[in-house]
Amino acid sequence: MAVEPITGAEIIVKALIDQGVDVIFGYPGGAVLPLYDALFKQNRIKHILVRHEQAAVHAAEGYARSTGKVGVVLVTSGPGATNAVTGLTDALMDSIPIVCLTGQVPTHLIGNDAFQEADTTGITRPCTKHNYLVKAIEDLSRKVHEAFYVAKSGRPGPVVIDLPKDIQQAKYEYVNHAGQKHRSYNPPVRPDRAQVEKAIEAMAHAKRPLFYIGGGCINSGPQACALLTEFVRMTGFPCTQTLMGLGAFPGSDPLSLGMVGMHGMYESNLAMHDCDVMINIGARFDDRVTGKLTAFSPGSKKIHVDIDPSSINKNIRVDIPVVGDVGHVVEEMMRIWKARQIKPDAKALSTWWDQINKWRARDCLKYRPSEQVIKPQYALQRLYAAIKDKDFYITTEVGQHQMWAAQFLKFEQPNHWMTSGGLGTMGYGLPAAYGVQVAHPESLVIDVAGEASIMMNIQEMSTLVQYRLPVKIFILNNKWMGMVRQWQELLHGGRYSESYSDALPDFVKLAEAFGAKGLRAEKVGELDDVIAKMLATPGPVIVDCAVDERENCFPMIPSGAAHNEMLLGPDDQSAKPISEEGMVLV
Amino acid sequence: MSERSNTRGGTEFLAVSKDDLSERHTISVLVDNEAGVLARVIGLFSGRGYNIESLTVAETDVSKHLSRITVVTSGTPMIIEQIKNQLRRLVPVHKVTDLTVEGPSLEREMALVKVQGTGEKRVESMRIADIFRAHVVDATIESFVFEMTGSTEKVNAFINLMQPLGLIDVSRTGVVAIARGPEA
Numbered sequence: 001m002a003v004e005p006i007t008g009a010e011i012i013v014k015a016l017i018d019q020g021v022d023v024i025f026g027y028p029g030g031a032v033l034p035l036y037d038a039l040f041k042q043n044r045i046k047h048i049l050v051r052h053e054q055a056a057v058h059a060a061e062g063y064a065r066s067t068g069k070v071g072v073v074l075v076t077s078g079p080g081a082t083n084a085v086t087g088l089t090d091a092l093m094d095s096i097p098i099v100c101l102t103g104q105v106p107t108h109l110i111g112n113d114a115f116q117e118a119d120t121t122g123i124t125r126p127c128t129k130h131n132y133l134v135k136a137i138e139d140l141s142r143k144v145h146e147a148f149y150v151a152k153s154g155r156p157g158p159v160v161i162d163l164p165k166d167i168q169q170a171k172y173e174y175v176n177h178a179g180q181k182h183r184s185y186n187p188p189v190r191p192d193r194a195q196v197e198k199a200i201e202a203m204a205h206a207k208r209p210l211f212y213i214g215g216g217c218i219n220s221g222p223q224a225c226a227l228l229t230e231f232v233r234m235t236g237f238p239c240t241q242t243l244m245g246l247g248a249f250p251g252s253d254p255l256s257l258g259m260v261g262m263h264g265m266y267e268s269n270l271a272m273h274d275c276d277v278m279i280n281i282g283a284r285f286d287d288r289v290t291g292k293l294t295a296f297s298p299g300s301k302k303i304h305v306d307i308d309p310s311s312i313n314k315n316i317r318v319d320i321p322v323v324g325d326v327g328h329v330v331e332e333m334m335r336i337w338k339a340r341q342i343k344p345d346a347k348a349l350s351t352w353w354d355q356i357n358k359w360r361a362r363d364c365l366k367y368r369p370s371e372q373v374i375k376p377q378y379a380l381q382r383l384y385a386a387i388k389d390k391d392f393y394i395t396t397e398v399g400q401h402q403m404w405a406a407q408f409l410k411f412e413q414p415n416h417w418m419t420s421g422g423l424g425t426m427g428y429g430l431p432a433a434y435g436v437q438v439a440h441p442e443s444l445v446i447d448v449a450g451e452a453s454i455m456m457n458i459q460e461m462s463t464l465v466q467y468r469l470p471v472k473i474f475i476l477n478n479k480w481m482g483m484v485r486q487w488q489e490l491l492h493g494g495r496y497s498e499s500y501s502d503a504l505p506d507f508v509k510l511a512e513a514f515g516a517k518g519l520r521a522e523k524v525g526e527l528d529d530v531i532a533k534m535l536a537t538p539g540p541v542i543v544d545c546a547v548d549e550r551e552n553c554f555p556m557i558p559s560g561a562a563h564n565e566m567l568l569g570p571d572d573q574s575a576k577p578i579s580e581e582g583m584v585l586v
Numbered sequence: 587m588s589e590r591s592n593t594r595g596g597t598e599f600l601a602v603s604k605d606d607l608s609e610r611h612t613i614s615v616l617v618d619n620e621a622g623v624l625a626r627v628i629g630l631f632s633g634r635g636y637n638i639e640s641l642t643v644a645e646t647d648v649s650k651h652l653s654r655i656t657v658v659t660s661g662t663p664m665i666i667e668q669i670k671n672q673l674r675r676l677v678p679v680h681k682v683t684d685l686t687v688e689g690p691s692l693e694r695e696m697a698l699v700k701v702q703g704t705g706e707k708r709v710e711s712m713r714i715a716d717i718f719r720a721h722v723v724d725a726t727i728e729s730f731v732f733e734m735t736g737s738t739e740k741v742n743a744f745i746n747l748m749q750p751l752g753l754i755d756v757s758r759t760g761v762v763a764i765a766r767g768p769e770a
Contacts (some may be wrong), residue, residue: 121622122622122625125622125625125626125629126629126633129677130676130677131622133621133622135621150677154675155675182677183618183680184618184677184678184679184680185677185678308671308675309671309674309675310668310671310672310674310675312671313664313667313668314668317664
């Protein structure tokens, strides 16, 4: 049966529909007009018009992270593509599956410095998992389907497809290539059994074990997280999470030690330093977690489960590498654990828990409460109290507020916490939040923001209002780039170079100017009321919450220090000056 | 080597001990012959601060559109392992073989060496070329171009000997390598 030839633009739309795409975040332009025309003529895929291409990618990230599906972006050539670069890099660092369609000048003009031409595949090569330039219409449908496969297989990541305008207009037959085996890229998901056996052997004899779980668990899916939760509970071992791994294990479970790393919990970091068997599942020994490498968990045997072999032995030498998908590995671990009827050393484990509970008793998130000024931590505690029984999703920008949110909000399930971990992109939270809201229209989506970060993508308020996306933006406004100010205070002699947020807008009026609701909390007594009003407002809301300008984020492992040199709070600040070498690190 | 050269910066913040000496490895990478594939490999090396001592690339299977890239690199065992894993992660990469560790292998390099001179020096350069089984591919009254093939060491030795005899230009292919024995 002969297939009717259709245009390249129609082939792309058909391929997207066959891939189950229901929403695209994008911005039109000359080089993608045929594609926008094809989108106009159909009603299966919804298009969300963003106000800046960077936001399109962050929104697709929010969508992807909250659903587990591939997020799709559509931008034009030249500036459209270059604006998307930050988002693509963000998705690469955090292993988020994205397919980004970029327009390109017609094939015969490529290389001629044509209007709105950029070497998109050249520019995005280091910030994508893979990219394609489609130069022949015959390759189009295969490459679109392959892009989805590559984006979501193995360790997920962003994939760019660069689409010259003449390819979008050329005609060819559409063939559905979904599910076709790739000729070279087939990452294994099932672990080597012998390695899993070794890991279980080490765990069975552990006296001071610790689970250290990361974003890989969440990428493996909610079922993998449920299985992991069951396994952790079966062992009775303590479990700490990375910034990316929050929600992979229930935050309120007594076995959870909370976040690990630079601003992680005291008990998590001390446990990491002192453990004898570390079970890293889907985390990558990031420098924010390890601190000083030579002093990192010196006495432990390290098990590392990762789907990406290049993550293993990259920063930290491990003893038992296990390459595979978290879900498959944990399933195998549980099977062996049960089959061998392993009983961990109860006496050693109880001594270990006694020690951990002593560290817990230090109450590392303690801060000096105030009646005069709203403490940022208190604001988040009140926010959490108001939302914890609701179906809520949190996104953040980057800085102090992000760390406080990670410390003070608890996540019971995966895919509910979206933050820019690897790249640390200010301006991530607002677009990511509406990406989540588009996927979960009935849920409560809050962007916990700082007044500096929110300004980086504030234009997206317009997108919120256009699509009536009821995202709540909760700004902890301390009038400073808080984390920069904190480092300047601790590391640079209090010389606050360019970190003051001068000439800030009136956020209430700003919200109103966009057609949203603005609320302000300046006094401690107003806070609960404002939060209640925010939650009761049906549309998008900005809350401008004036918080203590001088508050620092603790606990903190100073750069260049080891886990057991953690600073607990302001009184602990001058305990040890930060070394020259520490100052060089970011 | 007392202080290992550290390509990745930092000192005590690296979990690398001093006995981790840098090793030279020849890595063979079988890739799809598609636009940009070489840029991906080179970009990986420059982006992550790995060394490239030599790199060759050519299509080796026209019907399957496969090319072979042969990279000679150096680094600690941990870095070499990283390089291989990073290469395997690239989508158009089919196979990565470390010829230095995976059984015996052959390495060859070709050089074109131009020597200018007359009289005794010219005669001597011919004699040495004979010993190295290099042959003349271009000649004028006052110059030769020698073509010679061999291991990197042999090529280096030949070039060094030609230095005082009027060496004026060299062009080298870089290393190509293959495993010995019947297996692919």
